[in-house]
Amino acid sequence: MKRNQLNLLALDLGSSNGRGILGRFDGEKITLEEIHRFENSYIEMGGMVYWDILHIFSNIKRAFQKFSLMNTGGLACFGIDAWGNDYGLIDKNGRLLSDARSARHTTAEDMERVHQIVPGLELFYQTGNSSYTINTLYQLYRRVCEGDPGIENANAMLMIPDLLAFFCTGEMHSEYTISTTTAMYNPTLKDWNRETIRRLGIPERILQPIAAPGTLCGELLPSVAAAASLKRVPCALVGSHDTASAAAAVPVSDNKENYAFCSSGTWSLFGIETDTPIFQDEMYENGFSNEGTVQGGFRPLKNITGLWLLQECRKEWRRNGKDLSYGEITAAAQRSAPLRSLIDPGHSDFFGVTSMPAQIAQYCKRTGQPVPRTEGETARCICESLALKYRWTIERLEAITGRPIERLYIVGGGTQNKLLNQMTADCTGKPVTAGPVEGACVGNLLTQAMALGEISNIGELREVVRNSFILEEYEPKQSAIWNDAFERMEAISGSRDLPEK
Numbered sequence: 001m002k003r004n005q006l007n008l009l010a011l012d013l014g015s016s017n018g019r020g021i022l023g024r025f026d027g028e029k030i031t032l033e034e035i036h037r038f039e040n041s042y043i044e045m046g047g048m049v050y051w052d053i054l055h056i057f058s059n060i061k062r063a064f065q066k067f068s069l070m071n072t073g074g075l076a077c078f079g080i081d082a083w084g085n086d087y088g089l090i091d092k093n094g095r096l097l098s099d100a101r102s103a104r105h106t107t108a109e110d111m112e113r114v115h116q117i118v119p120g121l122e123l124f125y126q127t128g129n130s131s132y133t134i135n136t137l138y139q140l141y142r143r144v145c146e147g148d149p150g151i152e153n154a155n156a157m158l159m160i161p162d163l164l165a166f167f168c169t170g171e172m173h174s175e176y177t178i179s180t181t182t183a184m185y186n187p188t189l190k191d192w193n194r195e196t197i198r199r200l201g202i203p204e205r206i207l208q209p210i211a212a213p214g215t216l217c218g219e220l221l222p223s224v225a226a227a228a229s230l231k232r233v234p235c236a237l238v239g240s241h242d243t244a245s246a247a248a249a250v251p252v253s254d255n256k257e258n259y260a261f262c263s264s265g266t267w268s269l270f271g272i273e274t275d276t277p278i279f280q281d282e283m284y285e286n287g288f289s290n291e292g293t294v295q296g297g298f299r300p301l302k303n304i305t306g307l308w309l310l311q312e313c314r315k316e317w318r319r320n321g322k323d324l325s326y327g328e329i330t331a332a333a334q335r336s337a338p339l340r341s342l343i344d345p346g347h348s349d350f351f352g353v354t355s356m357p358a359q360i361a362q363y364c365k366r367t368g369q370p371v372p373r374t375e376g377e378t379a380r381c382i383c384e385s386l387a388l389k390y391r392w393t394i395e396r397l398e399a400i401t402g403r404p405i406e407r408l409y410i411v412g413g414g415t416q417n418k419l420l421n422q423m424t425a426d427c428t429g430k431p432v433t434a435g436p437v438e439g440a441c442v443g444n445l446l447t448q449a450m451a452l453g454e455i456s457n458i459g460e461l462r463e464v465v466r467n468s469f470i471l472e473e474y475e476p477k478q479s480a481i482w483n484d485a486f487e488r489m490e491a492i493s494g495s496r497d498l499p500e501k
Contacts, residue, residue: 006076006454009067010444011060012242013082013160016040016266018056020063021438022072023445027454029468030445032438035070036063042102049102051160053088057167064220064228075230077216077448079238080161080168081245081440084181084291085134088163089154089206090172097150100160103134110142111135118196121284126193128277128290128298129183136182137200144201157206161240168235169218173211175237177244180292185210187277187290187298213237213244213294214450236451238444239294243269243301245443248294248458249436250409251465259407260394262424263439264414266308268386270393271301278400286396294447295458300400302393305345307414309382312356317375324375330419332376333383339485341369341381344493345389367492387423388482388489394428408432411439415472425474427482436469 008023020036038059042049060080067075088100111133114123120131129135136159143151158166159178166172179185179192184207186193192207211217219225219232239245246263263269277290278300290298310329317324324332341364343350349363350356357378361371364381372378394405408430410421415434425432436442446464449455455464 005073006449006452007067007073008076008445008448009063009078010238010441010448011063011078011080011164012245012441012444013040013056013080013164014242014266015042015083018059019441020060020066021441021445022067022070023441023448025445025449025454025464028464030442030464031468032441032445035066038062042104043099049105050099051086051102053096053100053160053163057164060164060168061224061227064224064230068229075233077234077236077452078168078220079236079444079448079451080164081238081240081242081444082161082164082178084159084178084241084243085136085139087136087139087157087159089150090156090158090163090166091153092155094170096163097154100163101139103136103139106133106139106142108133110138113145114138114141114200117199121281123183123196124284125279126186126196127183128180128187128279130284130287130289131183132287137184137202140202141200151203151206154203154206156208158208159240162208165217165235165240168220168224170221171218171235172208173217173237174208175240176210176212176296177292177294178240179210180290180298181241211237212296213239214447216451234452236448238447238451241291242440244292244294244299245441245447246411246439247273247299248443248447248461249411249439249465250462251433251435251469251471252409252462253466255459257407258403258405259409260397260405261409261411262390262414263412264306264410264417264420265412266306266311268304268306268390268414269301270304270390271299272397272401272405274298274300280400282396282400288396288400294443300397302396304386304389304393305350306386307417309345309350309356309360309386310379313360313375313378313382316355316357322375326417329375329379330417332374333379333419334376336374336376336380338380339384339481340377341372342388342485342489342492343381343385344489345382345385347493369492383417383420383423384427384485385489386420387427388486390424391428391482391486392489394430405430410434411436413437418472421472421474422477425476426478427486429476429479431476432474433471434474435471436465442469
């Protein structure tokens with residue numbers, strides 16, 4: 001039933017930019033308007049990598065101010081989502097100890113030090129998380145080993161979206177979905193993995209109570225509200241992990257359907273939704289993790305290097321004088337010969353390189369394949385390789401669960417790449433539904449509506465998504481020609497993926 005317009009503000013923070021998105025909700029549909037955007041990047045200083053958390057907070061305040069200037073009525077609620085794994089430390093006086101460190105500084109040695117005390121497979125069965133250097137647990141243990149004064153003087157650890165919510169409201173909590181990214185949460189106990197945390201010497205006092213998404217958690221502090229000429233606006237716990245918010249916006253119409261989702265953008269977060277975590281050796285061996293959903297369940301998923309590969313190529317081509325739009329790049333890829341050269345998108349060769357086109361060319365040469373020579377050939381190689389990686393992931397999920405996946409839902413910015421969407425349908429043999437583009441923002445906004453009592457459950461939330469956005473359907477074609485390419489992809493795949501969350 002339609003109601004008076006409800007103004008909601010999603011603060012959606014990524015590793016390259018942040019945005020303030022206004023959502024206008026009438027009870028049946030939601031419309032979006034971007035009101036503020038800013039650049040975000042980590043900063044290297046003294047051999048350490050940091051996030052400029054005060055820069056991010058100042059831009060959150062700017063988003064509130066811009067909303068106030070719009071004169072569009074009152075703001076009913078706001079919510080914050082961001083990437084996983086990274087955190088800030090707060091001292092006993094409630095003050096930030098230093099800028100938040102980025103997981104990019106951690107190494108395989110940091111991870112191995114933990115595994116000497118708690119083997120990786122054992123840790124997986126405790127937390128449901130596979131072992132990657134970016135996990136919060138490894139970051140914290142490094143500080144313990146260094147005798148870092150920050151960890152010694154910390155009274156609270158807050159994940160990035162929780163930290164920013166604390167700056168806004170003065171309330172401390174650890175939202176459920178972001179907590180499940182840390183390799184410190186025990187889904188069996190539904191609490192922090194306290195015994196292992198104590199064994200590693202990480203001070204237990206820094207752990208905050210775990211709070212459920214879809215609930216309210218304080219109001220804007222008077223100082224923040226006054227600076228934007230706003231009232232004490234309530235803050236909602238959304239899927240604070242951006243992938244959890246994106247997964248909430250998957251427009252599933254039948255909960256009995258066996259589906260997978262892909263939050264497609266710079267990274268592809270590819271998985272399924274379950275009521276309980278999946279604990280199997282195959283999950284750990286293939287790099288899958290169990291992370292939380294807005295509805296309190298789990299997302300067994302794999303983090304796949306996504307369209308970052310194409311973004312990095314575009315940057316390099318621009319540096320070399322070819323400023324191509326994504327439309328021009330896609331058109332060039334369509335004109336190029338199919339399934340000529342393939343890469344494993346998650347190979348370590350493609351992590352942190354300076355020239356992505358050159359690295360792709362070197363990989364193809366080393367693996368005995370034709371070397372992409374043009375922008376179109378390189379772009380086609382990336383898109384086809386991603387589609388094949390999606391198939392690889394689907395087949396492993398089917399083997400792990402013993403259930404066939406009937407449909408794939410793609411949300412996020414990658415939904416705009418129609419070539420990749422059709423390749424995915426063709427390669428996997430599964431029908432694909434693509435949309436909405438702003439998956440994380442939509443999930444964030446509608447979970448706020450749930451916290452306010454305007455939406456009752458995840459089913460109603462997804463009905464609003466279907467009512468509000470045009471979804472595109474892709475049916476499989478020419479699936480057979482991908483079989484040989486899939487065998488080639490498996491043959492050339494090398495080292496384990498290096499994910500980013």
